[in-house]
Amino acid sequence: MSRPAKSRVTARGSVRGTTPAAGVTGASAPLRVAVPKGRVLRSLVERFARAHVDPAVLLNDDRTLVRDTRDGRYRFSLLKPDDVPTHVEYGAADVGIAGRDVLAERGYDLYAPLDLGIGRCRMVVAALGSESLVPPRGRPIRVATKYPAIAERHFAKRGWPVEIVFLQGSVELGPLTGLTDVIVDLVETGTTLRDNGLVELDEVMQVSSVVVVNRSSLKLRRGAVQALLDALA
Numbered sequence: 001m002s003r004p005a006k007s008r009v010t011a012r013g014s015v016r017g018t019t020p021a022a023g024v025t026g027a028s029a030p031l032r033v034a035v036p037k038g039r040v041l042r043s044l045v046e047r048f049a050r051a052h053v054d055p056a057v058l059l060n061d062d063r064t065l066v067r068d069t070r071d072g073r074y075r076f077s078l079l080k081p082d083d084v085p086t087h088v089e090y091g092a093a094d095v096g097i098a099g100r101d102v103l104a105e106r107g108y109d110l111y112a113p114l115d116l117g118i119g120r121c122r123m124v125v126a127a128l129g130s131e132s133l134v135p136p137r138g139r140p141i142r143v144a145t146k147y148p149a150i151a152e153r154h155f156a157k158r159g160w161p162v163e164i165v166f167l168q169g170s171v172e173l174g175p176l177t178g179l180t181d182v183i184v185d186l187v188e189t190g191t192t193l194r195d196n197g198l199v200e201l202d203e204v205m206q207v208s209s210v211v212v213v214n215r216s217s218l219k220l221r222r223g224a225v226q227a228l229l230d231a232l233a
Helices: 039-049 055-059 081-089 100-106 148-157 173-177 191-195 215-220 222-232
Strands: 031-036 066-068 074-079 095-099 111-128 141-145 162-166 182-187 198-213
Touching: 031 039, 031 081, 031 222, 039 055, 039 095, 039 111, 039 198, 039 222, 055 066, 055 074, 074 081, 081 095, 081 100, 081 198, 095 100, 100 148, 100 198, 111 173, 111 222, 141 148, 141 173, 148 162, 148 182, 148 198, 173 182, 182 198, 191 198, 198 215, 198 222, 215 222
Parallel strands: 031 074, 031 095, 141 162, 141 182
Antiparallel strands: 066 074, 095 198, 111 182, 111 198
16 A cells, blocks of 8 residues: 655755654765666666766676675665665665656655656556546546556546556556556556557656655765766756
């Protein structure tokens, strides 16, 4: 179950309620960076190279989850994408790379100063080709999704009641099996939708990877954080 949104990710200015960064925060301590494992990490390597990070630190094929650069400037934590903003919000990392979909779904209280333009895709409403985005008579629209909070907010703006069916696997199966009327999910090229006879009915949001920063770290490690932001931009 996703936790309710309790605040917002802020692009500029201060944020409220962020937990102070845990552990050593002195100027000589490594800047702690939480990065997502998988495809996005491979796309990030070139950006981190601008900060003089050896790609091998991030790409070594082993089970080490916390990795320091040789010069001691950075300490990387390799996490599941959904866990990155949690580590940053609670102060286990100073900086992280997270998707806008995860941030919007869970309502983290973080500073988000930089959109990296990596992992671009869209979140859409889709249904079988014969369907339309019209509420069925006498019942709510049944929606299959991994993003219940985002989906509920999207349909609430249109004044349409919905019944959310949370799925973690292939949400395309919802309409195909009659479980749901529509889906809310991420798409890149739309190939998976087309291959399964689904069509896009509405766009929910644009998604990409952004840099998120712990509020206390922004104050205590401003120089190190800004240097990394400048390198990644």
